Amino acid sequence: METNNALSTKRPSHRYLEIEALLLKAIQDGSLQANTVLTEEPVARLCGTSRTPVRKALSELFKKGALKHFEGRGYIVAGASESDEPQRITLTLEHFGLQDANNLTKQPRMISQRIAGDFENSLLRALPFGVYQINEQMAADHYSVSRTVIREMLSRLNQRGLVNKGEKAHWYLGPLTTRDVDNYYAIRSKLEPLALIESAKVTPLTDIQTMWERAQMVLDQGTGCSLNLYEKLETDIHVDLLSRSKNKILLGMINQSQSSLVINNLFFTTVRSTPPRAAIREHIIVLDFVMRGAYDMAAQALEQHITLAAIRSRRRLKTFSVFVEPDLPTYLVKQKY
Helix, strand or coil, X not given: CCCCHHHCCCCCCXXXXXXXXXXXXXXXXXXXXXXXXXXXXXXXXXXXXXXXXXXXXXXXXXXXXXXXXXXXXXXXXXXXXXXXXXXXXXXXXXXXXXCCCCHHHHHHHHXXXXXHHHHHHHHHHHHHHCEEEXXXXXXXXXXXXXXXXXXXXXXXXXXXXXXXXXXXXXXXXXXXXXXXXXXXXXHXXXXXXXXXXXXXXCCCHHHHHHHHHHHXXXXXXXXXXXXXXXXXXXXXXXXXXXXXXXXXXXXXXHHHCHXXXXXHHHXXXXXXXXXXXXXXXXXXHHHHHHXXXXXXXXXXXXXXHHHHHHHHHHHHHHHHHHCCCCCCCCCEEXXXX
């Protein structure tokens, strides 16, 4: 069965190639001078990754003649005579040709952004199928990053309510039950309308019109609607339309309760069906009221939409019991419960 690209398990490009290119450019530019000692740990620290891709990158540069062995640990940059002494220095990003020292703290975040989508999608694909322990080290090895990067991503997902920390500081995913769905939607049905009333008033009318046109497009396309377009429609109503609320605590609570939205996307991807036309019409009704400036009516329509969506999502979640568990990364370890 084909799957949507957003839920693909394809791994990102090899991290060692990025590190190899970074080091080679620094050597060619002279940022890393001849006889400079390079070892795994400082390079891994600066790149915010594990030692495994660094070890591979250094090995490849040695094969290409950019590095050479010496009597000490690690490699030295080629280009000097053997009589010259190895230069042991404290490496910084400046030695990699990156002059902005702030990149030193941003680098792990840049790496996490590179893999965050794939990591989260893997977790979401597993969510309806039980409880899984997330093995930090195996996830780090899978993406060729440090455990620190994995922990940072898990912490953010924990804030959104997608994962939780159990005994012995282990991370767990699931289960997502029908009771969870009821609880999440009950919270959303009360909080999202509150955010809408405040946010919609300061949302540009052109943005609202764009959302309305997109919803109408989805309705007109029917079976030809793509999942990506429907996902954008969901974001329009449940994220963008609420995002201008000044109550950040309220928005945070809404964000934590929206993990159940994944059920719909997984369902449509798995059974290759299209979004229900009734749900799309409900979106259009909400946006119609907003465009008229009838914000209280829009809030009531949104609450009604979420109430009906809860019923639909509960039914979809139950159907997953007859689906075969998808192929998942090895860092997701199924638990008995």
